[in-house]
Amino acid sequence: MPLKDSYLLPAAADMHVHLRNAPGPIAELVTPTIRKAGIDTVFVMPNLAPRPVVTVDEALEYKKALQAYDPEVNYLMSLYLHESITPDEIRKAKKAGIAGVKAYPRGATTNSQWGVISFDPFHSVLSTMESEGLVLNLHGEMPSSASENITVMNAESRFLPTLTSLHSKYPKLKIVLEHCTTADAVAAVRACGPNVVATITAHHLSLLVDDWSANVHHYCKPSAKSPEDRRALLQALVTSEGKFFLGTDSAPHDISSKKGKGNTAAGVFTQPYALGYVLTALEEGIARGDVKEEDVTEEVLAGFFSGYGRKFYEVKPAERKILVKKGGATVEESLKTDKVEIVPYRSGEKTWSVEWQ
Secondary structure (H helix, E strand, O other): OOOOOEEEEEOEEEEEEOOOOOOOHHHHHHOOHHHHOOEEEEEEOOOOOOOOOOOHHHHHHHHHHHHHHOOOOEEEOEEEOOOOOOHHHHHHHHHHOOOEEEEOEOOOOOOOOOOEOOOHHHHHHHHHHHHHOOEEEEEOOOOOEOOOOEOOOOHHHHHHHHHHHHHHHOOOOOEEEEOOOOHHHHHHHHHOOOOEEEEEOOHHHOOOHHHHOOOHHHOOOOOOOOHHHHHHHHHHHHOOOOOEEEOOOEOOOOHHHHHOOOOOOOOOOOHHHHHHHHHHHHHHHHHHOOOOHHHOOHHHHHHHHHHHHHHHOOOOOOOOEEEEEEEEEEOOOOEEOOOOEEOOOOOOOEEEEEEEO
């Protein structure tokens, strides 16, 4: 068999999740699915609408609302890099336990209309983050531009000089390049020092451009790319040594936003079955020859799912274990209430089950 039938692993940490506004119908539906996946710690994105999370008080209020849905999850909160943020707010954030500040290039993705055009005006903020030890989280894409020959297919690669420049200007600043999708991004992160790491999603380990071009539930930003890029992500996982760890970018949208009128919303919902999706992607990668069976060890899985992310964010190691079993669960066709319906990735397919130990 390509992989063992089961693995006993430390509880996972998902260092990139979207839970949407709380209180709110989507957050109420998806937040309780975090622990279902064997995850006890999440890094929560701040790109809410109609107002992003730009102050410490807002972040703490958001955390309180999420805790009302599931108090057993450790929510690592973040701020949205915005022109209103000051060095004093950064120092306040550090004292309050805020884990990072997320930078969105303006116009690059969902709710990025308040985002960054240039990092130059943020020098004092970034310098303070560097000295305080607060993480900078980067959505690593340039906005699409026909005049500059930028599309979803090369937006990430065109952003990488910005990553290199930020690392050069602020060498002690801890930086996460979120949701890598390209071989170029993997190489760029490896070329940086130990303060620069990256997250990899569950769905980018299996999707290709052809998949999302035919299925709205596979469409996300950054978008899945080529077989070569997917291979690079799988190889980054099994050779991570702390440079790459799980950040699902699970992004729930009501089905009306995916299949309704107008442009489809960008986002793949993977939260309830995140670990199973990764394990299935590894099995498929082994079958294609993208990675070797012997490279997928329990140590590798424990690091990618749990240890590496916790260490980077200075979160204590997992106290509990989970048992994942091959073929022990089936992905629901949809999750719904009387207010929303969300279709998960690979709905209806067999996947790995998770049992808390």
